[in-house]
Amino acid sequence: MSEGNAVEVFGLTKVFRREVAVDHVSFRVARGRFFGFLGPNGAGKSTTIRMLTGLLRPTSGDAVVEGVRLSEDLLGVKRRIGVLTEDLALYERLTGEEHLLFAARMHGVPPPEARRRSGELLEFLSLADERGKLVVDYSLGMRKKLALACALVHNPRVLFLDEPLNGIDPVSGRVVTDLLRRLAARGVTLFFTSHVLDVVERLCNEVAIIDHGRIVAQGSLDELRDPTSMAGDASLEDVFLKLVEADVQREDLTWIG
């Protein structure tokens, strides 16, 4: 593993029964990068994140996260990462504050430090007024913010964020994106998926695009723009649609209007 890489992936493959969800994916993410992992629905983004975070066993291939090989020390990887999964598995009958304290304790954060960090995180994410409310009574946006707080509370070196801004209101969205930027500036590596491409364009300094389980492109936005067929100011959306060969042309619906 290279010293400067936070994540290195070698031929990662996942086959569900006979369906290949991720097909020999290999890539590297340098430490402190804001890395966007993009792809259409069902392309293999969440499956890749689940494998990289040790929650799904790869059919073949391996990865090294912050110098720890996934196949050798799963708990070692989990100590170094924070994960925000897409389906927000939270304990609904804990209060928001209890949940955060619980997550801190499970990561081995000492109780006084856990209290300090959870207090700060709840204030920061505008959840302080709702700290005593059960998670079952939280809205989607509040759940997302709580799950993000749980992923951050132990100060991880790599953050895997699956659709972190989905369902969050614009004000909280700005707070969260500012926070993520600051984390990246302090050397935390962010592995980020989102369908909102303008957000990815604003935040990420490197992007990989996965389609049908294979990486079809990786690099900065400038590197991804094909000089032979795209204008120099082509947006990430244009690049994305071209790379996944999306057919967006449709006939009009005959009965509308």
Add this chain to the structure above:
Amino acid sequence: MDRLIALVVLRWRLDLRAVTGGHGRVVGLLLAVPALALLSGAGALVAGATVRLLERAEPALVLSVLSAAATALGVLWSLSPLLAGVALTETHDLDRLLHYPVPLGALVSSSLLASLLQPTVLALLPPLGTIGLALAGVSPLLLPTTGALLCFLVLLVASGQAVSLLLHVVSRHRRMHDRALIAGMLLGILLSFLPLLLISGAGPRAGALVRPLLASDVFVLSPYAWAVRAAVHAARGEGGAFALWTGAGALAVVAVLAFSTSLAQRIYRGDVDVGEAGWRRSPVRARIRLPGPLGALLEKDLKMAWRDPRLKAAVLSGLLGPLVLLVLLSRGPAGPSRPVVLLFLASFVGLGTLGYNAFALERRGLLLLFSFPVDRFAILVAKNLAGIALRGPGALMLVAATVVLVGPSLVPAMLVVLLLTQLLAAAADNYLAVLFPVPVPAAGRSPHAPTSGARGLGFAAVAAAAAFATLAVSSPFAFLAWLPWLMGKPALWLLTLPLALAGAASVYAMLTAGAASLLRRREPELLARVLGEE
């Protein structure tokens, strides 16, 4: 009309899919249908014979007895959605139909029509048929008699529908939903105490209470009784009374349908206010009191169990098994065999931990739990301790019974036998939890929705073997705990009880370390199976 047909077909299709979605449910259906038919047939025989007997022996009581029976059935039927854990089975899911321009009358009528063809409703037809035959015989009077009985059936289903709609309103608010769940489950627990009361000789006393009620014909006031009374009058050829009671019965049906329609309308318009979320802002900051990840996990499980009405009810219903056995035991002859029976009872109650499934409380939270860098041994121990703590009420019941039946001197030995059996059963259960994970409902579905995955026959065989193995492994330690009593030297308990516990704890630690190692190897597969992502 098209919409009415579409709504009725939709209900049937959804109901059919609910019982045929998965092998386990199909097997359940294949078992349930003959059982329901058998029950219906038996009910028909008993109901027909009872009415015939009553007509001959005490014809004056027929009206009041049938009125009482109709009222009891009506009340139970209306409460059935509550008893089944706020199951909204009697009506369409209004929230999903909110966006469509469906007339409310069509919605309520379609729910009623669809419900009339539910298997449980159809199963009532044979008993009603035999009651009609017993009342009117094979004569022209059978037709109006049966018609009146069918009016009762419609009222029964319509009132179930009205209660279901009320529960729809309640279900929109989590706190109210929890309260309804607790109410239903407490009611269910109370009802399951009925056989216990009968065993303990309360039957004749209950009969003495009901007799004056029947004599005074108080059930005439119950709307459920009206159509049934019309049936009796029709069979007796009393045209005027038949018309009067049929009118009253029909009016009751219309009133219930009108209530349902108005309720649906209020739900649609958002007029029904069930209050705010109702949580109070507490100045006290949250704390996790128990130390370390093991303590945090244990505390989390206990808090969640206490706050989840379903789990709370499961904890309370854990009292029932030991209670029934103890009632039976207390009614048996007193003597030197009682302590031995109590010892076996302690082992039996302890063995109940075998079916706990260490990961059952987690549901989809398992994904989060496995993302934590916590030693898997600690996770299993915390889960086992939570399982044992949640069986506390059963243990208390056992202690109380020991004090009452034998005396307090046996309590420490009883508790040690219970605890060591629980520990060893939990150790065996850890392997079952890792090797036979139970799938949970997909994300977005109710976490309490039934799952299609079953643990299968292989699990049943392994669980039976595990139960025998647990008993075999625990027996030397249980014997050690009981030895001073057998020798008549209670002072030896000071030595044997800690020894028995320490021995069982050592075996538990060894077995659980093995299960933790298995868990580490199988963790992603277990997660994929539990989350249904295989």
